[in-house]
Structures are given as C-alpha cells and as structure tokens.
Amino acid sequence: xxxxxxxxxxxxxxxxDRVTREWVIYSRARAMRPHDLKQKSGPPxxxxxxxxxxxxxxGNEHQLGEILYESPGPNKHSWLxxxxxxxxxxxxPEGSTDRYDEGLSVSMDGYGRHEVIxxxxxxxxxxxxxxxxxxxxxxxxxxxxxxxxxxxDHSMMTILxxxxxxxxxxxLIHPHSQLVSTPVxxxxxxxxxxxxxxxxxxxxxxxxxxxxxxxxxxxxxLLKETKHLAAFVPYAARVPMEMRVMPKRHAADFGDxxxxxxxxxxxxxxxxxxxxxxxxDDPDYNLVINTAARHHRGEPHLHWYLNIRPRLTTMAGFExxxxxxxNPSLPEDDAQFLNQGKSAKAD
Amino acid sequence: xxxxxxxxxxxxxxxxDRVTREWVIYSRARAMRPHDLKQKSGPPxxxxxxxxxxxxxxGNEHQLGEILYESPGPNKHSWLxxxxxxxxxxxxPEGSTDRYDEGLSVSMDGYGRHEVIxxxxxxxxxxxxxxxxxxxxxxxxxxxxxxxxxxxDHSMMTILxxxxxxxxxxxLIHPHSQLVSTPVxxxxxxxxxxxxxxxxxxxxxxxxxxxxxxxxxxxxxLLKETKHLAAFVPYAARVPMEMRVMPKRHAADFGDxxxxxxxxxxxxxxxxxxxxxxxxDDPDYNLVINTAARHHRGEPHLHWYLNIRPRLTTMAGFExxxxxxxNPSLPEDDAQFLNQGKSAKAD
Numbered sequence: 001x002x003x004x005x006x007x008x009x010x011x012x013x014x015x016x017d018r019v020t021r022e023w024v025i026y027s028r029a030r031a032m033r034p035h036d037l038k039q040k041s042g043p044p045x046x047x048x049x050x051x052x053x054x055x056x057x058x059g060n061e062h063q064l065g066e067i068l069y070e071s072p073g074p075n076k077h078s079w080l081x082x083x084x085x086x087x088x089x090x091x092x093p094e095g096s097t098d099r100y101d102e103g104l105s106v107s108m109d110g111y112g113r114h115e116v117i118x119x120x121x122x123x124x125x126x127x128x129x130x131x132x133x134x135x136x137x138x139x140x141x142x143x144x145x146x147x148x149x150x151x152x153d154h155s156m157m158t159i160l161x162x163x164x165x166x167x168x169x170x171x172l173i174h175p176h177s178q179l180v181s182t183p184v185x186x187x188x189x190x191x192x193x194x195x196x197x198x199x200x201x202x203x204x205x206x207x208x209x210x211x212x213x214x215x216x217x218x219x220x221x222l223l224k225e226t227k228h229l230a231a232f233v234p235y236a237a238r239v240p241m242e243m244r245v246m247p248k249r250h251a252a253d254f255g256d257x258x259x260x261x262x263x264x265x266x267x268x269x270x271x272x273x274x275x276x277x278x279x280x281d282d283p284d285y286n287l288v289i290n291t292a293a294r295h296h297r298g299e300p301h302l303h304w305y306l307n308i309r310p311r312l313t314t315m316a317g318f319e320x321x322x323x324x325x326x327n328p329s330l331p332e333d334d335a336q337f338l339n340q341g342k343s344a345k346a347d
Numbered sequence: 348x349x350x351x352x353x354x355x356x357x358x359x360x361x362x363x364d365r366v367t368r369e370w371v372i373y374s375r376a377r378a379m380r381p382h383d384l385k386q387k388s389g390p391p392x393x394x395x396x397x398x399x400x401x402x403x404x405x406g407n408e409h410q411l412g413e414i415l416y417e418s419p420g421p422n423k424h425s426w427l428x429x430x431x432x433x434x435x436x437x438x439x440p441e442g443s444t445d446r447y448d449e450g451l452s453v454s455m456d457g458y459g460r461h462e463v464i465x466x467x468x469x470x471x472x473x474x475x476x477x478x479x480x481x482x483x484x485x486x487x488x489x490x491x492x493x494x495x496x497x498x499x500d501h502s503m504m505t506i507l508x509x510x511x512x513x514x515x516x517x518x519l520i521h522p523h524s525q526l527v528s529t530p531v532x533x534x535x536x537x538x539x540x541x542x543x544x545x546x547x548x549x550x551x552x553x554x555x556x557x558x559x560x561x562x563x564x565x566x567x568x569l570l571k572e573t574k575h576l577a578a579f580v581p582y583a584a585r586v587p588m589e590m591r592v593m594p595k596r597h598a599a600d601f602g603d604x605x606x607x608x609x610x611x612x613x614x615x616x617x618x619x620x621x622x623x624x625x626x627x628d629d630p631d632y633n634l635v636i637n638t639a640a641r642h643h644r645g646e647p648h649l650h651w652y653l654n655i656r657p658r659l660t661t662m663a664g665f666e667x668x669x670x671x672x673x674n675p676s677l678p679e680d681d682a683q684f685l686n687q688g689k690s691a692k693a694d
Binding site: 013018023026088090094106107111159184188315 | 533
C-alpha cells in the first residue's frame with residue numbers, strides 16, 4: 001500500500017514524541033467538530049483589584065497559614081509575591097518514606113510539601129497582564145522555592161505548576177502557582193529519564209539539546225528566540241497551541257538556571273502568554289516546569305524546560321485508554337497563528 | 348522519622364499501581380476544596396425520544412456514512428445498534444505504515460479506523476437507562492466490531508471507548524460509543540505489557556489474575572461478583588469512583604470473551620452504571636475496554652478488563668507535569684458508598 005499524498009498528510013498524520021515515545025494523532029477533521037476549540041472560560045472579566053472574601057488578597061492574611069516567603073514590593077511593607085502552605089494539601093510535611101508492602105498493595109505516607117505561590121497582591125492581574133517587573137518577581141519566586149524544596153527532607157521530585165481557569169483545574173481566581181514535592185519519582189519522569197539516557201548513551205548528546213537545535217534550524221515551529229532561550233511549538237505537541245520554552249545552555253535542573261536565563265524567561269513568558277491571551281481570548285491553560293528528579297542535577301542527558309498547555313480540547317476515552325492524544329491542529333499551523341505579526345527572532 | 352498514625356494515613360497516603368508503576372496521591376483535604384466533586388453535567392435532562400437534527404436518530408440516515416453493521420431490533424426493519432464510520436475521523440482507512448524518518452522528526456500516515464457505535468435508536472436513552480436486552484446488544488456490538496477491526500489491515504491496537512457528558516469529551520448527546528484502531532502500539536500500552544511480563548517472568552502468574560484474587564479475598568473494594576466476572580474499585584484508583592470489571596477466567600484479549608462473559612458483562616454494567624447515575628446524579632464518565640495489542644492475544648501475562656472513570660475532578664498542572672494523580676477520595680470509601688444497600692455478592 002502506498003503512503004498518503006502530501007495534501008492528505010496535512011489532514012491526518014501521526015507523530016512520535018522522541019522523549020516520551022508516545023505517538024500523537026493529528027486530525028484536522030476533528031477540528032470541525034462542534035465541540036472542540038470552543039470550550040474556554042478563563043477567569044471572569046472585570047475583576048476587582050481587591051476581593052473582600054479572597055484569602056490571597058491583602059488584608060486577609062489571617063486566612064493563610066505561615067508566610068514562608070515574601071518578595072519585597074516597591075513600597076515599605078508592600079510585597080510582590082508571597083508563598084504559603086496550601087490549605088488543602090495533597091501531601092503533608094511529616095511521615096516516613098517507608099513502603100507499606102502487603103502483597104500487591106504497596107503504599108506509603110503522603111509525605112511531602114505543597115505550597116501556594118501568590119503571584120501578586122492584585123486580585124485582577126494575571127501572568128499575561130503583569131508588567132515585566134511583576135512577572136520577574138514570580139519567576140524568581142519559582143526559582144527560590146524550587147531551590148528551597150528540591151532537596152528538603154526526602155523530597156525526590158519537585159513540580160512547579162500553574163492552573164489558569166476552571167478547565168485547567170483552578171479553584172481560586174486570585175493569580176497563583178503551586179509547588180509540590182513528592183517523596184517518589186513518578187513513573188512518567190522515570191520513563192523520560194530512561195529514554196533520554198538511552199539517546200545519550202547512543203549519540204553522546206542530550207536529546208533536548210538536539211531537539212532545540214533542530215527547532216532553531218527548521219524555524220517552522222519557532223515562536224521566539226532570545227540570547228539564552230528559545231520557545232517553540234513541540235513537533236509532537238499533544239494539544240493545540242502547546243508552547244515550550246527551553247534554555248540554550250544545557251542544564252538538567254531548573255535550580256541551575258542563571259540570572260540571565262531567568263531574565264529571558266520573564267521576557268519570553270510575557271510575550272507568549274500575552275499572545276495566547278490576545279489571539280485566543282484568554283484560554284484556560286496549565287503551565288509546568290519540567291526538571292530533573294533529585295540526584296539527577298548534573299545529568300548530561302536531561303534538560304529543564306517550561307511547558308504551556310492550553311486547555312482547548314478535552315481528554316476523552318481514547319486518550320485515557322491509549323495514552324495517545326488526538327490533536328486537531330498541526331504544530332506548524334499553530335506556530336504560524338501564534339506568530340502573526342511577530343518575528344520569532346525579535347528581541 | 349516515624350510513619351504517620353493510621354488515623355492520618357486515612358487522610359493522606361500514596362499508593363502504587365502495580366501495573367502502571369505510577370503512584371497515586373490520596374488526599375482527603377483536597378475533597379474539601381470548593382471546586383472538586385461538584386463539577387458534573389451529564390447530558391441534559393428531559394431529552395426527546397427523537398431529535399430532528401440528530402444524525403444518529405432514525406430518519407437521518409442520509410447524514411451517516413456507510414452502515415457497517417446493524418443489530419436487529421424487535422420488529423421487522425427495526426434496529427438496536429448501528430455502526431458507521433466517524434464523520435470526523437482521527438484516522439483514515441488508507442495510507443502506509445512506513446515511518447517518515449527525518450532526523451528527530453518521525454511521523455507516519457494517519458492510517459487506521461474510527462467507527463461510531465450508535466447504541467440505540469432512542470435519543471434519550473443511555474447505558475444506565477437501557478434494559479438488559481438493549482444493553483446486551485451494545486456489548487455484543489462492542490465484541491463484534493472489536494473482532495472485525497483488531498486484525499484488519501495493519502491495525503496494531505484497537506481501543507473501544509465511550510464518552511458520557513461534555514466533561515468526558517462527547518460532542519453529541521445521542522448515546523454512542525467509539526472504536527479506534529491505530530497502526531502503532533501506544534507507549535502506555537507497551538509499558539503495561541512490559542510490567543505485566545516482568546511480573547509473569549518472576550512469579551509465573553498473571554498480575555491481573557493475582558489482583559483480582561486479592562480484591563475478591565479482601566472484599567473492601569469489591570462492587571459486584573457474578574459467576575464469570577468481578578467488579579471493584581482499583582486499589583490505586585486514579586479518580587474518585589473509578590470502577591473496573593474483570594473476567595475471572597484468564598484471557599488477554601477482549602475478542603476471546605465468551606458468550607457467558609458478555610452476558611455477565613451486561614448484568615454488571617447495568618448495575619454499576621445504574622448505581623453511579625443514581626448515587627452521583629448522572630456524572631460524566633469515560634468507559635474504556637483495555638485489551639491486548641495485536642499479536643499478544645494468547646499472552647499468559649495480559650488480561651482484558653473494562654474501566655469506568657467518572658470525571659468528577661479536573662486534571663491540572665500537577666497531573667500533567669508528574670503523571671501522578673491526586674485523588675481526594677479513598678477507594679475503600681468509594682466502594683462503601685457505591686455499595687450502599689447492595690451486597691457485592693448479590694446476583
């Protein structure tokens with residue numbers, strides 16, 4: 001049997017993610033369904049600067065637990081970001097890492113950390129609408145809290161993430177991110193490590209460095225490039241408008257990001273989230289920082305990056321049953337759409 | 348450091364899924380968030396028996412493609428289930444299985460099958476509200492279409508699934524399921540195969556058979572048992588009210604299910620989906636049949652099963668970034684809730 005013509009391959013093809021080994025199905029026909037790409041909410045509009053009942057707003061500090069960190073604001077006693085334990089923690093900072101092994105039932109204590117990063121005193125701001133100074137405070141807080149948690153107690157993996165809008169799983173509107181340190185290395189992370197290690201053992205190069213070089217060379221999925229970082233739509237993006245920001249300098253661990261890289265990360269985030277909000281009418285999204293598990297800090301085969309996954313489609317039975325995603329939009333088309341009026345090489 | 352007391356372990360613990368090797372976090376604190384467990388929609392109520400604009404309703408056959416299969420209804424010219432190609436196909440039945448290998452970019456044609464199984468002529472019925480004869484027709488149609496597709500062309504994996512409600516990803520209300528045959532074996536399936544094989548190589552037993560025996564022995568998560576099947580909440584359920592139905596007789600492939608097993612599957616589905624709908628007010632859910640990839644039909648270490656995953660919580664950044672789920676509800680509590688007034692041993 002012969003392969004599809006190029007014109008048809010634009011409409012339906014399957015791509016391999018070289019790091020997760022997962023296939024992603026691209027089907028333009030699915031974009032025509034009445035359901036997809038129309039579901040978005042974002043936070044409500046016309047929010048007040050201050051909300052009397054919001055536990056993250058200034059004046060409601062008594063509703064928070066301990067303030068673990070505060071970055072200084074422009075005036076005396078003012079603040080830009082705040083960090084506090086999550087009041088509904090997934091994990092608690094006590095327990096043991098022993099496994100309770102009863103035949104096929106293996107469990108352990110829910111031992112770990114779960115912090116909330118309040119991104120700004122203002123209730124009505126968001127990453128996309130902050131100025132660069134405010135956004136830099138968020139990025140710096142990510143970095144500081146990552147460093148504070150990555151090797152605390154028996155933390156094995158530290159995940160920094162942000163849920164924007166109810167479809168992305170947020171329960172509070174006030175702009176905030178979260179950090180969770182787990183006492184185990186998730187199986188998904190182990191799988192990625194193993195694939196990247198296999199590539200390194202064979203090629204003697206970091207697969208992420210190679211992907212980044214390829215994206216910069218091809219340019220068709222490139223969204224932005226600065227001195228220290230590049231942003232692109234991944235070749236095997238799992239969802240429409242997925243965006244990835246990667247440092248050019250090889251580093252496995254987000255904790256090893258330099259001040260220059262954090263500066264550029266601020267610039268790139270400001271640009272990308274601004275484009276997403278403007279072009280797609282403020283869709284819900286998840287933002288995640290992918291980094292090395294503990295003890296893998298110096299690995300030559302791992303590479304930290306930041307990933308933004310808009311929630312424009314719904315994970316359904318096929319995705320749950322197969323682990324494969326169906327993406328109604330081709331990554332090159334997404335990049336072109338997100339680049340309208342912009343040069344990826346600007347700044 | 349000492350482990351948590353039993354009373355605290357009820358509130359937060361982490362469990363290992365022995366087949367996926369993934370950890371699942373259980374946190375009762377998360378159940379108290381304003382957001383979780385309240386999001387559900389289900390299809391609208393008071394639907395008409397027949398909807399003039401619905402392509403799956405009788406009289407609108409011209410909107411369908413070819414009718415690939417029809418199961419006979421009680422009267423001449425009537426039908427109970429119908430199968431037709433999906434009009435918005437993820438994969439198309441032409442192309443090649445060659446890989447287009449350009450450095451790090453590996454892709455292939457979107458070559459496969461995508462069928463819709465219309466479950467009933469009536470627009471307003473659902474699996475939970477069908478009578479046993481109607482539901483048996485759906486189960487039989489699953490089985491027949493699985494057999495028709497599992498080894499067609501270069502199909503490597505056949506996924507049968509159902510999306511109930513908009514949060515579960517459905518775009519059409521008329522009761523229907525779907526079947527997708529892919530030309531690749533998804534990485535997630537390969538991972539499960541490898542884990543089950545490792546267990547078999549070590550123990551000489553099927554890990555699923557062992558899990559089933561353990562669930563029947565412990566009984567605390569058991570939902571129902573018939574002569575040929577048992578249903579339970581998995582020990583490491585990823586979401587609240589997750590339910591699994593497994594045949595007692597070892598069989599890797601859903602295609603090898605016997606008539607007796609399909610009979611019991613009908614009884615069990617009728618009961619479980621009825622309970623879910625009544626007790627949780629018809630929540631959105633995904634139903635998936637997990638089965639062997641092609642060429643693995645006779646494997647001693649694989650075991651088909653049916654899984655129901657209610658969509659009561661939202662996958663957020665933590666789940667995306669770690670692959671771990673946070674479940675606000677303990678499986679034993681879910682089983683107790685789902686068993687209220689029922690004996691798992693009944694029927």
